[in-house]
Amino acid sequence: MSVSDPAPLDAADPLGPFRERFVIDHDLVAYLDGNSLGRLPRATLERLTAFVREEWGGRLIRGWSESWVELPVTVGDELGAALLGAAAGQTVIADSTSVNIFKLLHAAAGVRPDRDEIVIDATNFPTDRYLVETVARARGMTVRWLEPDLVDNVTTEVLTAALGDRTAVVLLSQVDYRSGTLLDVPALTEAVHAAGAVVIWDLCHSAGVVPITLDADEVDFAVGCTYKYVNAGPGAPAYVYVAARHLAAAEQPITGWWSAADLFAMSDTYEASPTIRRMLSGTPSVAGILAVQEGVRLIAEAGVEAIRTKSEQLTAFTIDLLDEAGLEIVTPRDAALRGSHVTVRHPDARAITERLVARRVVPDFREPDLIRLGLSPLTTSYAEVVAATRILVEEAAPIG
Ligand SMILES: Cc1ncc(COP(=O)(O)O)c(C=O)c1O
Incomplete structure (x- = not known):
């Protein structure tokens, strides 16, 4: 993967500070299911x-x-x-x-x-x-x-x-x-x-x-x-x-x-x-x-326009990483034509999703052969995307 260091992207992200406004389980490597169940805001807890x-x-x-x-x-x-x-x-x-x-x-x-x-x-x-x-x-x-x-x-x-x-x-x-x-x-x-x-x-x-x-x-x-x-x-x-x-x-x-x-x-x-x-x-x-x-x-507070801008960048970034690994993507490549999740099609999608969860990367499986990567701009970091796609690529394309 060409992007090995997401730190500069996270540091430059104007919405980056919002991540700390949520309860983050640091035990998880990546949570890419905010499009099914979003993270818990600290303000909501209070x-x-x-x-x-x-x-x-x-x-x-x-x-x-x-x-x-x-x-x-x-x-x-x-x-x-x-x-x-x-x-x-x-x-x-x-x-x-x-x-x-x-x-x-x-x-x-x-x-x-x-x-x-x-x-x-x-x-x-x-x-x-x-x-x-x-x-x-x-x-x-x-x-x-x-x-x-x-x-x-x-x-x-x-x-x-x-x-x-x-x-x-x-x-x-x-x-x-x-x-x-x-x-x-x-x-x-x-x-x-x-x-x-x-x-x-x-x-x-x-x-x-x-x-x-x-x-x-x-x-x-x-x-x-x-x-x-x-x-x-x-x-x-x-x-x-x-x-x-x-x-x-x-x-x-x-x-x-x-x-x-x-x-x-x-x-x-x-x-x-x-x-x-x-x-x-x-x-x-x-x-x-x-x-x-x-x-x-x-x-x-964050503004929907700013959220959309990060969403377009996060989805593009994810698509680039998946493309490099040669995975099949069933999400439009034109940012103007997609929402905030990116979907991979793979014949072993269910088993791969189970292995990802075991490795503390949480995506979503959808019948019959789809893995959804939900990118929630207020909480998803570029570091999470890099970590998740690296593990996904390992699990989706086993050596040998
Ligand atoms: C597009 C869409 N419509 C409807 C629903 C159903 O929502 P609920 O189960 O809250 O009634 C969902 C749930 O994920 C959904 O994704």
């Missing part, structure tokens, strides 16, 4: 400890009226502003990504009642595909599958060929969970609108690491998780975005008391909240939302 002791322990039920009840919306607004390019009142923290996709598919189909097709790509994440099938079945709709190449993924050409006057909803992921391909949100959203349909963007692998401008791009609906690049912890709640222009007509199916116009009225009949609260369902996880808030604040 915040949650204080919350458990003082707020839960000290305030008990009074905590709801004192501040907790507003958290889904206030932290939603914070996340929307810092990560999504969303003006206030359109983003709320709630449930899991899967549950929110279910809600949004129904809401989106409901704003195009005269149409009966949902479009999704066969490369999309399983939860997205399964839910599209379930919602289509429940509403008597048809699923139209896109079959794109994994690396090129959903281009405007591929999408446009499938759109028509029956298309109600299109569900796409901004960054493909396997190849890392970054889709063109403005162009694809425009194509969906030109066909008279609405789009739902799944931002799980992009929010916090790719600049996103939902309002400016006139996106209709979006959803994403917070435990990857937002570093909010395992099972932390997700977020939902509904463009203000759709809010009044967006009817979601899990109409719990938290989505009602008056939470504490205990009314006989259901009336949806006129605000983004209508996307809530039941009692939210306060601890989870506080962890989201800390993660969002760290990203806001």
Whole structure:
């Protein structure tokens, strides 16, 4: 490998100091799975400890009226502003990504009642595909599958060929969970609108690491998780975005008391909240939302543009090292076309991943033959990448 000393790169990295803001297990040689579960911010450790002791322990039920009840919306607004390019009142923290996709598919189909097709790509994440099938079945709709190449993924050409006057909803992921391909949100959203349909963007692998401008791009609906690049912890709640222009007509199916116009009225009949609260369902996880808030604040402090710049450099650096070793890469080589993970294809991917973990290098295995290297700019150092790729190359290409 030509790069044997990553120290100057780490020393010159403007985001380098952020690494110390996280709990770093120095026993690990490299953690390249921040795109599945981000590291724990020290501020979150302190915040949650204080919350458990003082707020839960000290305030008990009074905590709801004192501040907790507003958290889904206030932290939603914070996340929307810092990560999504969303003006206030359109983003709320709630449930899991899967549950929110279910809600949004129904809401989106409901704003195009005269149409009966949902479009999704066969490369999309399983939860997205399964839910599209379930919602289509429940509403008597048809699923139209896109079959794109994994690396090129959903281009405007591929999408446009499938759109028509029956298309109600299109569900796409901004960054493909396997190849890392970054889709063109403005162009694809425009194509969906030109066909008279609405789009739902799944931002799980992009929010916090790719600049996103939902309002400016006139996106209709979006959803994403917070435990990857937002570093909010395992099972932390997700977020939902509904463009203000759709809010009044967006009817979601899990109409719990938290989505009602008056939470504490205990009314006989259901009336949806006129605000983004209508996307809530039941009692939210306060601890989870506080962890989201800390993660969002760290990203806001670093700046998404600076994070993106390092992400492009880290992924390019990783690709160079893998290329030198002759490994097959299934991630776009143009930095503008990829998110923040780099994926290697190898017939022994599963066994190699197990050997890497045994050597304290943590990547991610994805069926059937992919090793994902997640590069999380606030925490991943160039030293980690060099150490990890050196061990990966040893394990992937045994001598003899
Ligand atoms: C692109 C994408 N969509 C949806 C999900 C599902 O999220 P959850 O399990 O939090 O519902 C994931 C999880 O990793 C994902 O990567």
